[in-house]
Amino acid sequence: MPAMENGLTYKNAGVDIDAQDQALARIKELARATFTPGVLSEIGSFGGLFTLQPENPEAPVLVASADGVGTKLKVAQMAGKHHTVGEDLVNHCVNDILVQGARPLFFLDYLATGKLQPHVVVELVSGMARACQVHGCALLGGETAEMPGFYGPGEYDLAGFIVGLAFRDRLLDRNRVAAGDSLVALPSSGLHTNGYSLARKVFFETLKLTVDSYVPELACTVGEELLRVHRSYFAAVWPLVEAGLVKSAAHITGGGIPDNLPRALPPHLGAEIDLKSFDEPAVFRLIRQAGKVPEEDMRRTFNLGVGMILVVGEQHVGQVLSRLVLHGPGWIIGRVVEGAGVRFVGERVG
Amino acid sequence: MPAMENGLTYKNAGVDIDAQDQALARIKELARATFTPGVLSEIGSFGGLFTLQPENPEAPVLVASADGVGTKLKVAQMAGKHHTVGEDLVNHCVNDILVQGARPLFFLDYLATGKLQPHVVVELVSGMARACQVHGCALLGGETAEMPGFYGPGEYDLAGFIVGLAFRDRLLDRNRVAAGDSLVALPSSGLHTNGYSLARKVFFETLKLTVDSYVPELACTVGEELLRVHRSYFAAVWPLVEAGLVKSAAHITGGGIPDNLPRALPPHLGAEIDLKSFDEPAVFRLIRQAGKVPEEDMRRTFNLGVGMILVVGEQHVGQVLSRLVLHGPGWIIGRVVEGAGVRFVGERVG
Numbered sequence: 001m002p003a004m005e006n007g008l009t010y011k012n013a014g015v016d017i018d019a020q021d022q023a024l025a026r027i028k029e030l031a032r033a034t035f036t037p038g039v040l041s042e043i044g045s046f047g048g049l050f051t052l053q054p055e056n057p058e059a060p061v062l063v064a065s066a067d068g069v070g071t072k073l074k075v076a077q078m079a080g081k082h083h084t085v086g087e088d089l090v091n092h093c094v095n096d097i098l099v100q101g102a103r104p105l106f107f108l109d110y111l112a113t114g115k116l117q118p119h120v121v122v123e124l125v126s127g128m129a130r131a132c133q134v135h136g137c138a139l140l141g142g143e144t145a146e147m148p149g150f151y152g153p154g155e156y157d158l159a160g161f162i163v164g165l166a167f168r169d170r171l172l173d174r175n176r177v178a179a180g181d182s183l184v185a186l187p188s189s190g191l192h193t194n195g196y197s198l199a200r201k202v203f204f205e206t207l208k209l210t211v212d213s214y215v216p217e218l219a220c221t222v223g224e225e226l227l228r229v230h231r232s233y234f235a236a237v238w239p240l241v242e243a244g245l246v247k248s249a250a251h252i253t254g255g256g257i258p259d260n261l262p263r264a265l266p267p268h269l270g271a272e273i274d275l276k277s278f279d280e281p282a283v284f285r286l287i288r289q290a291g292k293v294p295e296e297d298m299r300r301t302f303n304l305g306v307g308m309i310l311v312v313g314e315q316h317v318g319q320v321l322s323r324l325v326l327h328g329p330g331w332i333i334g335r336v337v338e339g340a341g342v343r344f345v346g347e348r349v350g
Numbered sequence: 351m352p353a354m355e356n357g358l359t360y361k362n363a364g365v366d367i368d369a370q371d372q373a374l375a376r377i378k379e380l381a382r383a384t385f386t387p388g389v390l391s392e393i394g395s396f397g398g399l400f401t402l403q404p405e406n407p408e409a410p411v412l413v414a415s416a417d418g419v420g421t422k423l424k425v426a427q428m429a430g431k432h433h434t435v436g437e438d439l440v441n442h443c444v445n446d447i448l449v450q451g452a453r454p455l456f457f458l459d460y461l462a463t464g465k466l467q468p469h470v471v472v473e474l475v476s477g478m479a480r481a482c483q484v485h486g487c488a489l490l491g492g493e494t495a496e497m498p499g500f501y502g503p504g505e506y507d508l509a510g511f512i513v514g515l516a517f518r519d520r521l522l523d524r525n526r527v528a529a530g531d532s533l534v535a536l537p538s539s540g541l542h543t544n545g546y547s548l549a550r551k552v553f554f555e556t557l558k559l560t561v562d563s564y565v566p567e568l569a570c571t572v573g574e575e576l577l578r579v580h581r582s583y584f585a586a587v588w589p590l591v592e593a594g595l596v597k598s599a600a601h602i603t604g605g606g607i608p609d610n611l612p613r614a615l616p617p618h619l620g621a622e623i624d625l626k627s628f629d630e631p632a633v634f635r636l637i638r639q640a641g642k643v644p645e646e647d648m649r650r651t652f653n654l655g656v657g658m659i660l661v662v663g664e665q666h667v668g669q670v671l672s673r674l675v676l677h678g679p680g681w682i683i684g685r686v687v688e689g690a691g692v693r694f695v696g697e698r699v700g
Contacts, residue, residue: 019466027471030479031475031479034483034489035488036487038455038456038488047491048490050455050456062513064456064458065491066458066460066493067460068495105402108414108416108511116369118372121377122373122376122380125377125380129380129384132384133383138400139384143416147507147547149550150423157500159493159509163412197496
């Protein structure tokens with residue numbers, strides 16, 4: 001199989017990020033035409049911003065985001081373990097509005113399956129409910145659809161929708177970012193919910209493992225590693241947002257640091273990321289080596305151990321790092337520089 | 351095939367409404383535990399109600415709903431026609447919050463597919479954008495997920511999330527309904543987005559037709575009939591809501607009149623539905639006959655020509671009917687009676 005000899009890339013694993021980008025451009029145009037005066041966000045933000053009172057700058061802003069769990073669901077279905085993906089979904093959504101400066105108000109889910117298995121649904125919802133409770137977020141409703149002939153036995157898809165609240169003067173805003181600002185990274189808890197098409201190929205096809213296989217390098221089974229819950233950064237980051245210590249932030253999801261960090265920067269600024277500033281978790285090293293995945297694809301596919309990046313003005317870095325100690329902790333991964341794009345420096349050896 | 355000799359029911363077509371109900375009871379319990387003071391709705395409402403200021407009865411109320419298109423998507427995929435299901439989805443969501451007394455603010459979508467086909471995505475979004483524009487609703491964002499190995503070639507699932515605005519004193523409220531109130535029906539535009547698992551069995555398996563087959567009884571092709579856009583009742587009903595002429599309302603979706611109308615009535619009241627008050631559209635007669643579908647299943651599966659039912663106090667019926675003339679028009683389909691449940695009277699002949 002040539003794809004494997006050449007190394008697995010996200011494109012030959014079936015995900016074409018460029019085709020996605022093309023369609024997205026047209027979609028943005030169509031969406032923009034529907035915008036009403038209440039819409040405050042640019043398209044392509046992590047969450048959409050909407051105000052009920054466009055003329056009132058003191059009015060609260062609603063921040064909304066939709067997301068899925070991707071093919072991590074396949075791993076849950078292989079393992080017969082369904083509550084963690086419910087938590088994944090809520091936490092993913094919470095992070096997406098957190099990087100806009102919003103706290104969660106309510107969440108709705110969409111669950112589609114071929115034949116409803118009550119115990120599976122209850123497990124999924126219990127995971128969502130638990131994660132909602134942690135965030136003081138109401139699980140306000142949802143849709144459970146039986147679509148026979150559409151999803152195979154035991155298969156389901158799961159999407160989530162969150163609405164949060166922010167105040168205009170506390171919104172994170174990439175336009176406040178300046179060259180020289182520090183980039184503070186927060187560790188991920190594993191793959192989170194991205195890169196699973198490629199990760200599944202490596203673990204289940206290349207390495208021919210099962211969810212129950214114990215992997216010494218990971219010190220756990222494949223299923224345990226791949227089902228680690230997507231970390232919520234709310235507890236760590238919300239106090240910093242409330243205190244006005246963060247200028248903008250990026251949730252590192254599909255597309256990795258190169259695609260997500262620029263969303264937190266103004267178009268004329270870029271970032272320098274110091275690879276020597278952190279150790280990559282074992283799961284990413286294993287995927288890179290076993291799948292012979294080119295470095296460029298690793299970086300555009302996985303979070304590589306960095307789940308969120310905060311853009312912090314120099315005068316606040318010390319305070320941010322010390323307040324993060326209880327939660328993670330964070331570290332300085334790089335800085336904002338003139339000129340668009342993300343440059344990686346300090347190549348790791350080995 | 352015994353299922354067909356006995357007539358097709360929604361249960362043997364693969365949808366088990368009872369299993370769904372069991373899981374729903376547990377889900378409600380889990381969701382209720384997450385409720386914060388901002389939540390105003392009972393679970394099981396067409397849309398969830400949330401206020402930013404629980405202590406202020408004048409504060410606006412957010413009404414949110416999640417929905418899918420169900421296996422109508424399969425028909426769109428067979429016909430290679432994707433813009434109508436985008437409209438279906440938005441209109442379905444709009445109707446779900448309209449029956450609470452809300453007008454749409456913004457909408458987000460979740461689109462999941464195996465391999466992203468840009469022209470399909472653009473068609474889907476153009477349908478959603480068109481329907482959003484009609485309603486002054488911003489298409490605020492969404493998630494487009496490529497999930498290779500999860501969805502087959504050309505397959506996708508599509509879900510929508512809407513947030514609307516209502517004022518507490520204009521919320522439709524089933525607790526204001528009294529015995530003797532009139533039930534005003536509004537015609538559907540076809541199957542809307544419910545009953546497609548059964549309808550597809552009848553058209554494509556029992557009758558062995560294709561989407562391109564012309565059906566004289568329908569005066570159109572199967573694809574044209576099955577892809578008719580789910581009607582939005584916003585233009586017809588919103589002015590009545592604003593004028594305070596409607597007490598409560600039911601969007602007739604999965605479960606038909608027997609499952610949806612009670613959601614618009616207090617628990618101790620029921621409804622009498624006069625079947626002689628309207629002619630059933632041809633598509634439902636055809637499905638009943640060709641599929642030998644028992645009447646009970648027809649009623650719990652399809653809207654049978656009735657897409658929305660308004661509960662109207664006697665003194666406002668004349669005004670409501672005359673204002674609906676421009677839009678449909680509506681008719682009196684029955685009345686609210688003492689005792690729970692929906693009774694059908696005036697059996698049709700033939």
